[in-house]
Amino acid sequence: MTQRSLPQAAHTPSRPDLRAPARSAAAVAAAVSGLLVATLASSARAEPNFPISPQQRSTAQQVAEAGVPLSELSPNAPDSHTVKRGDTLWGVSGLFLKSPWRWPELWGMNLQQIRNPHLIFPGQMLYLDKSNGRARLRVGQVLSDSSGNARLSPRVREGNLDDAIATVPLHLLEPFFNEAVIFDSSDELLKAPRLVATQEGRVLLSRGETAYVRGELGGRRDWRLFREPKPLRDPATREVLGYEAQFVGTLALVREGAEGTGADGQPLVVPSTFTVNSIRQEAAVGDRLAPVPPRDFNNMAPHAPRQDVAGQLVSIYGDALSAGQNQIVALNRGSRDGLDRGAILALWRDGRTIRDMTLADKPTIKLPDERHGLLLVFRVFDRMSYALILNVKEPVKAGDRFTQP
Structure with missing residues (x-):
């Protein structure tokens, strides 16, 4: 209006x-x-x-x-x-x-x-x-x-x-609301609908091609496709906090499958037919489906966390070894720790351990930790969150610390 x-x-x-x-x-x-x-x-x-x-x-x-x-x-x-x-x-x-x-x-x-x-x-x-x-x-x-x-x-x-x-710059975040997902357990994807066959028996599928899927769809039309969930561990305790699956692409339901009995009296299963809408990497038999979530990336207000919080970066999204401005990182804190969408966090660089060359015995000293960037939390799960690096002076890596700003 x-x-x-x-x-x-x-x-x-x-x-x-x-x-x-x-x-x-x-x-x-x-x-x-x-x-x-x-x-x-x-x-x-x-x-x-x-x-x-x-x-x-x-x-x-x-x-x-x-x-x-x-x-x-x-x-x-x-x-x-x-x-x-x-x-x-x-x-x-x-x-x-x-x-x-x-x-x-x-x-x-x-x-x-x-x-x-x-x-x-x-x-x-x-x-x-x-x-x-x-x-x-x-x-x-x-x-x-x-x-x-x-x-x-x-x-x-x-x-x-x-x-x-x-x-905030929502255009940088919008793709990751569909792609970046943390599952509570590896079973969550193993029990999900799965791709069982491809168009004309091809090994890999591209955009616009047909895929056949078995599993309970619940009447949903739009789905995401994932592969190979990997455990995400807390850098300090090594506890598994969740499972991050590799995003493959998106599918749309064309025709729902059916189960019945064939002419010979044996059970007959007809899988559901899907079309590959978008693709990040080629789809293959065995990939698992997850529903496209409701649109929840409307505007968010940047703010300090509701309570004191401190933690570490678990991983860089996309398996990179380090990250810079406008890249996505996973954090070992979530909603149970008081984080919510829009929370701003400070990034810290650990001070290096060096030798004091000004003294004869050259003792070991540790330089002070330095604050060198800011994070914006944009997606929150129970025990983990995803955040966008708003600005940073030096590349960040898994294990780096964050606190309230």
Whole structure:
């Protein structure tokens, strides 16, 4: 649906004057925030309900009253920023704040009135209002009148809600919501429907070809194909935390199979017919099926974990030995440890053990551990999680540590 522009005369009989910022900050906030609230209220029933935790809402309500201390701003925070296509809430927050995951402090003035704080669109100007030692982010445009005095012109954008900027780079994550799966046990796949024959008896199948499957389908049409589940072990305890299967591709049901009795009175099984829709590697007899899960990669709000957490990287997705920015890693902590989607974690590099060459006996010393990156948790299981490497200074490897940010 679209947002409708409000008549200028009905909502902005006069423009707020910013010649005395400390005196007029409240008026500016009321004018701009009021326009934004009124504009979005009509679409509140239809807009996506992106997650806002009670802690985030509480933080935002406190900030709405007082603003953010100037000391919490990024040293290079701009006075204003025009939102561009491709921007994310994470990236914009990082322009203004030292810690992007503290986004509720940046967008706090909206959370008291608006159910969804993420409706920021390309073309909008975000203005950093600094007064009385505090900072607040406003939506509008800073103008100057003929006398050179600054004033803030509220702007309401008309557009489709789908155009709102994402909180994080979802295009990097979307493929992995289908591909990256951790099963609780190896039996989970062994009991799943299986590919029993291929088109014309071929050894391997490619996209668009026909596959024949046996097993209980439960009326589902769309399936994923996996191969060779491998155990994922905790780097510290060596306990098996789950099983990661190799993603092969996706299949679509064409015709359900049947079981009956042949003309000779013997049991007759006709497998179900599938078409290979997409392929990561060629499919083969013996590969196992798992249902395509419901779409759950809607926008997520980056935030600090709900409780203190520390752990290690179990593996790099895809069997690589090391990983860098925008790659996926598996963690040895999950929902039972307090992790949820959107949690931000800090990556740590262990300090090297070296010899102190400044002393005659050259004793062994250990350099301090250094924080060198950030993770975004995007998929959570009971005992494990998958995370995207948002940024990192050096390649990461299995066994590296993470903590709350």
